[in-house]
Amino acid sequence: MKKRILIIHTGGTFGMVPMSPSSVLAPEKIASHVLQYVPELTRIADVEFAFVFNLDSAEIEIPHWITLGETIVANMEQFDGFVIIHGTDSMVYTATALSFMLRNLPKPVILTGSQRPLAMIRTDARMNLINAVELATYPIPEVSICFDNKLLRGNRTIKYSSTDYDAFRSPNYPPLATVGIDIHIENTHLTPDGAFEFLPQFQNDLLVLRFVPGLSVRFLEALLHHPPRAIFIEALGLGNVPIQNNAFLTWVENLISQDVLVLVGSQSPHGGVDLSRYQNGMELKKAGAIGCGDMTTEAAIVKTMHLLGSGLHSRETFSRAFLEPIAGEISSPR
Ligand code: ASP
Numbered sequence: 001m002k003k004r005i006l007i008i009h010t011g012g013t014f015g016m017v018p019m020s021p022s023s024v025l026a027p028e029k030i031a032s033h034v035l036q037y038v039p040e041l042t043r044i045a046d047v048e049f050a051f052v053f054n055l056d057s058a059e060i061e062i063p064h065w066i067t068l069g070e071t072i073v074a075n076m077e078q079f080d081g082f083v084i085i086h087g088t089d090s091m092v093y094t095a096t097a098l099s100f101m102l103r104n105l106p107k108p109v110i111l112t113g114s115q116r117p118l119a120m121i122r123t124d125a126r127m128n129l130i131n132a133v134e135l136a137t138y139p140i141p142e143v144s145i146c147f148d149n150k151l152l153r154g155n156r157t158i159k160y161s162s163t164d165y166d167a168f169r170s171p172n173y174p175p176l177a178t179v180g181i182d183i184h185i186e187n188t189h190l191t192p193d194g195a196f197e198f199l200p201q202f203q204n205d206l207l208v209l210r211f212v213p214g215l216s217v218r219f220l221e222a223l224l225h226h227p228p229r230a231i232f233i234e235a236l237g238l239g240n241v242p243i244q245n246n247a248f249l250t251w252v253e254n255l256i257s258q259d260v261l262v263l264v265g266s267q268s269p270h271g272g273v274d275l276s277r278y279q280n281g282m283e284l285k286k287a288g289a290i291g292c293g294d295m296t297t298e299a300a301i302v303k304t305m306h307l308l309g310s311g312l313h314s315r316e317t318f319s320r321a322f323l324e325p326i327a328g329e330i331s332s333p334r
Pocket of ligand 1: 086087114
């Protein structure tokens with residue numbers, strides 16, 4: 001018997017119509033548009049369509065994540081898997097948010113999209129959608145991203161290229177599946193270890209800061225008057241900042257003395273953070289900053305929003321939860 005797959009449309013390049021790039025698909029046209037270009041989907045599964053919004057993914061915010069989560073929860077019993085058509089620009093953030101909201105997910109939720117619209121010659125949309133729908137019939141109960149013949153864990157993924165068909169990378173975790181003439185399931189996926197739960201909690205009291213050599217701390221000092229609840233610093237290498245000129249470090253110490261959660265990530269997508277390796281990271285750790293291990297910047301940011309939204313505000317409870325995997329987004333505390 002064929003599996004039942006719900007295809008949820010949210011927008012992005014995928015559904016754009018050539019010759020009038022600004023024209024959007026009307027809700028009632030989604031199914032016929034997709035089935036006109038990819039009729040073989042019905043040979044893979046019993047597909048149904050849902051339309052939640054039609055946006056460039058740059059427009060997507062926390063309420064959109066929650067609407068998507070609610071759509072999946074409302075349809076969980078009726079379908080065997082879910083495919084979300086989404087713009088590529090913020091796909092990783094949506095996938096990550098869903099992975100934290102949909103705890104102990106029992107069925108596959110696969111996001112896909114394309115670099116060229118479905119209706120254009122040389123489009124990557126057709127193959128991406130066929131692969132996503134087929135993979136959604138497999139028992140891979142995770143929120144993942146299917147793109148260019150790979151299935152990647154959503155909360156481990158980064159958007160690497162704004163132009164190549166091979167647009168996504170998973171720098172610190174192997175693929176969940178690869179597609180060639182055969183589909184290879186790599187047995188790297190999660191299995192639920194408890195009852196399915198929906199936790200749509202996010203709070204965005206967070207600022208993201210990329211450290212660069214020569215950064216003027218003068219501008220940062222203004223933040224000490226109205227600090228956010230958490231600051232995520234994209235530091236150098238394994239999580240290093242200067243200590244000889246200690247203006248930046250002193251700023252961090254001042255934040256922490258005001259009970260701001262200071263989180264440290266890396267500008268290097270591969271390898272992660274280890275604040276014990278160099279003196280320059282160690283000083284951040286001594287000041288009370290929390291390294292984000294091998295989480296991507298995207299995962300660490302969305303996780304911070306999720307933990308703050310769940311009411312974890314004290315340094316101890318936050319830091320313990322931050323370093324524990326929720327949905328496979330971090331390997332092991334360092
Ligand atoms: N700007 C588009 C979006 O993210 C790009 C895409 O879909 O690839 O919605």
